[in-house]
Amino acid sequence: MAGKAKKKIFFPKTRLSELAARAGGIFRDDALDGALQSLESMREEGDTEIRKSISAMEGIVFARHAADTLEDAQMRAILRHADQVVTLAGTFCYLALDAAARSLCDVADGLIRANMNNRRPIAVHVQTLHLLAPGGMALSPEHAEKMLGELAKVTAHFNFGSLGATPVNDGEDVIAAAAK
Amino acid sequence: MGQPRLNLKNVTTLLVDSDQFTRGLVAQMLRGFGMDFPTVCETGAQAKHHLMHHYADLCIFEGAHPDMPSADLIRWIRRQEKSPFRFVPIIVMSGYTQLRHIADARDAGANIVIKKPVSPQSLFDRITWVARVTRPFIEAGDYMGPDRRFREITPPEGEYRRETDDQVTDGDKVIDMQKSTAA
Numbered sequence: 001m002a003g004k005a006k007k008k009i010f011f012p013k014t015r016l017s018e019l020a021a022r023a024g025g026i027f028r029d030d031a032l033d034g035a036l037q038s039l040e041s042m043r044e045e046g047d048t049e050i051r052k053s054i055s056a057m058e059g060i061v062f063a064r065h066a067a068d069t070l071e072d073a074q075m076r077a078i079l080r081h082a083d084q085v086v087t088l089a090g091t092f093c094y095l096a097l098d099a100a101a102r103s104l105c106d107v108a109d110g111l112i113r114a115n116m117n118n119r120r121p122i123a124v125h126v127q128t129l130h131l132l133a134p135g136g137m138a139l140s141p142e143h144a145e146k147m148l149g150e151l152a153k154v155t156a157h158f159n160f161g162s163l164g165a166t167p168v169n170d171g172e173d174v175i176a177a178a179a180k
Numbered sequence: 181m182g183q184p185r186l187n188l189k190n191v192t193t194l195l196v197d198s199d200q201f202t203r204g205l206v207a208q209m210l211r212g213f214g215m216d217f218p219t220v221c222e223t224g225a226q227a228k229h230h231l232m233h234h235y236a237d238l239c240i241f242e243g244a245h246p247d248m249p250s251a252d253l254i255r256w257i258r259r260q261e262k263s264p265f266r267f268v269p270i271i272v273m274s275g276y277t278q279l280r281h282i283a284d285a286r287d288a289g290a291n292i293v294i295k296k297p298v299s300p301q302s303l304f305d306r307i308t309w310v311a312r313v314t315r316p317f318i319e320a321g322d323y324m325g326p327d328r329r330f331r332e333i334t335p336p337e338g339e340y341r342r343e344t345d346d347q348v349t350d351g352d353k354v355i356d357m358q359k360s361t362a363a
Contacts, residue, residue, distance in 0.1 A: 007320040009327075012267035016191060016237040020311035025187030026214045028304060035212025035300035042208060049201045079277050084199065086276040090297030091205060105277050163279050 110160025193218035194236035243278030251288035258289040269310035289325025
């Protein structure tokens with residue numbers, strides 16, 4: 001018979017805790033203001049990165065001799081670039097672009113898992129990203145909403161789950177309360 | 181009541197992310213919090229090399245590195261019994277397509293997992309959390325890492341909630357609470 005699993009409990013003191021508890025320092029509001037200003041200074045560079053990622057995806061799906069089915073490596077590249085667009089669009093608050101990029105991630109991930117790798121649903125998403133990208137056409141919110149609705153139909157057709165539904169469960173409420 | 185201050189000056193941070201622009205974004209946020217510029221690495225192997233030769237007070241990792249999953253790097257850190265960085269606070273930033281791997285990162289011993297895009301608010305609150313709230317570390321079977329039950333206090337001294345809590349350490353000192361029973 002197996003014995004009870006041996007367990008050890010440690011109460012480590014970290015240097016981060018010691019340093020953070022020193023006198024002085026920064027208030028939360030000031031820290032957030034400082035960080036937001038720093039981020040805002042990177043918006044232009046962020047827009048360039050978004051456009052680069054979209055161009056890279058266009059290079060894959062609209063290549064002259066692109067087949068109806070993409071290679072596995074191409075699908076993984078799409079996923080990587082789309083993930084980058086999600087990160088940047090979310091950071092700089094491009095809400096419609098963020099939603100379209102998440103939809104692309106869901107479809108690409110679902111296609112990879114289903115071993116389908118169809119080019120067309122990817123292409124339609126990449127075209128939408130191009131239209132929603134910063135510095136592109138100035139679309140009305142209604143128009144953007146309509147395009148996102150069309151993407152939702154594509155996603156619904158394949159019936160893939162959303163990656164965003166994965167729970168993180170990191171004690172968000174407790175953390176936010178402790179920080180204030 | 182006024183807000184508490186957090187002094188992050190001179191905190192050394194190891195930031196591991198394969199994407200240069202994302203590293204820049206996070207570094208800018210940390211600067212806004214009053215922290216110094218972090219040491220940056222692109223791969224898990226570079227991070228291991230850095231930790232073996234330098235110290236870090238805080239580690240911030242992306243969900244998956246080009247050469248290994250983040251969980252492997254975290255597990256390696258938590259298993260370094262003789263190293264000062266064994267208990268280093270680790271925050272994992274998971275990209276949208278890496279969300280399926282977050283359970284692995286948590287099971288490997290990460291302190292906190294955050295979804296990208298990471299806002300200054302969520303990053304600051306989580307750094308505050310790992311700096312202020314002392315969570316005990318549990319070593320049991322395959323797991324070595326912070327107690328994953330979220331709460332604002334540590335267990336009262338001398339009281340332990342699980343039957344299997346047979347050893348407790350305070351700093352480097354190990355206290356035997358009860359002998360493990362071999363049946």
